[in-house]
Amino acid sequence: MGTHYDVIVIGAGSMGMSSGYYLAKKGVKTLLVDAFDPPHTNGSHHGDTRIIRHAYGEGRKYVPLALRAQELWDELQKETNLPIFKQTGVLGFGPSDSAFIKEAIASGRQYALPLELLKAEEVSKRWPGVRLPEGFHACFEPTSGVLFSENCVKAFRQLAQEHGAALSVHTLVEDIAVNRNFVQIETSKGAYTAEKLIVTAGAWNGQILSKLKLNLSLQPKRQTVGWFACDESLYNDSVFPAFFADTGTAQYYGFPSFNGSGLKLGRHDYGQVTDPDQINRQFGIYPEDEGHIRRFLEVYMPQAAGTLKRGRVCMYTKTPDDHFIVDVHPAYDHVVMAAGFSGHGFKFSSVIGEVLSQLAVDGKTEHDISIFSVTRPALK
Known part of the structure; x- marks a missing residue:
């Protein structure tokens, strides 16, 4: 495993592993770093199953993302022998x-x-x-139903690695330095650099993002x-x-x-x-x-x-308003984050991975994520 990458992803759970897959599929040299060995029982993706709903009580702005997420789950099912989705309604x-x-x-x-x-x-x-x-x-x-959450993470992991992504497990992130054109992370297994950084560390996002001078209500x-x-x-x-x-x-x-x-x-x-x-x-x-x-x-x-x-x-x-945070860091345009999924995020992890890969590579996404802005008043 080398020490320099196009993109480093901190946190290889549901959102991180998904983004790693979509990055690697594009040919982006990607390193995924996780404190555990996903899928695992220390975060928010274990317990076998998650619901995917398309009609959305949390707000209709989520519906296009839910529908795209379903398309991506259906595509993932074609790429793996693991059960991904059951249409129970x-x-x-x-x-x-x-x-x-x-x-x-x-x-x-x-x-x-x-x-x-x-x-x-x-x-x-x-x-x-x-x-x-x-x-x-x-x-x-x-038409909605149940996702087999641990299988989803397993499938994304297998496919990301097949496309060339590197994965460093049981690896603690100790420090992050953001320079003008690159980032460097210090970990328990050594230092790594990349042009872009994605932070999606689940319940540990607050700790990680504080190293980037960003203190959010998480x-x-x-x-x-x-x-x-x-x-x-x-x-x-x-x-x-x-x-x-x-x-x-x-x-x-x-x-x-x-x-x-x-x-x-x-x-x-x-x-x-x-x-x-x-x-x-x-x-x-x-x-x-x-x-x-x-x-x-x-x-x-x-x-x-x-x-x-x-x-x-x-x-x-x-988060205070139960909406996600998916955005570019307000001070560093080569740092992207996904956080605060507030107990209803897993179903979206396929499309959030797509969004994160687009933000990291292109600096923008085709999806409307305005509701997830890191600068919205509810987070202040």
Whole structure:
């Protein structure tokens, strides 16, 4: 492995590995540096599965990116034998005044997405494992579904290396020097230089970006998910969709049971503030690790509220407005960053990799990423 590259990528998780693939595919001499050995269980991409939604409750500006991300996932599937995507459809439900559900529906209408609107009784008739209270409504998007997150990272890694990308694992970044025409990073395995730098280090972005005199409002949070024994005839992936729910007081997301794994569930809007170097990864140390998600199942999916089969701890890195940061460094036009994916970023990692590769090589991207500006008022 050499010491000089066209582009160095710090952080080879979902966003970083994707960008490494798209860079290497263009013939760009690329070095990916990661503190661990991806895919791994220390960041935000483990736990088997992630939802991809196209109609988007977080804001309709995300829809074009979600659709492009889906195209790229479909292309990735053609390049690998690993399962990447399962079209389970995605069900969303909540009270009639839920702003999140309303925005998902509005975004679907604006972009003419296939989206079915359902009343509570229609949901229960179609999926007998769901019990919704009177006054709830739902939307179902049949063309969306589930990404196998660790397989996605594995596939990007394999293909990036096949295209010539270098990968340095178990490598800590100790310092960064930005010069006029190049950058230099000092690592636990030596020094490397490149004309361009991409920083996408997940929960460690705050630490890395502070070395570049950029202090952003990024808050890592400890999150938990659990897999529960369930009636497989009601909740297996051949008959049950992925889902998200706004109960009026909390937000949840979940997955059907794959190969008898059990129904997987997490709470989106709750988690303990943490330091990524100090996080306690033991599931169950807090009563709410299981308590919150079990109570949801008891109310809305009682036949999935069986024995906890396993639990996992991961991290979100939140911004104040829950929008991403994807931009060029305001002081260094040869430094690009992607950060603060706020618990809803993985589905976009294919297109974010494409965006980062374009910003690094061309200084611009074909995609509208204005909502992700590093200089927006919410980050100050």
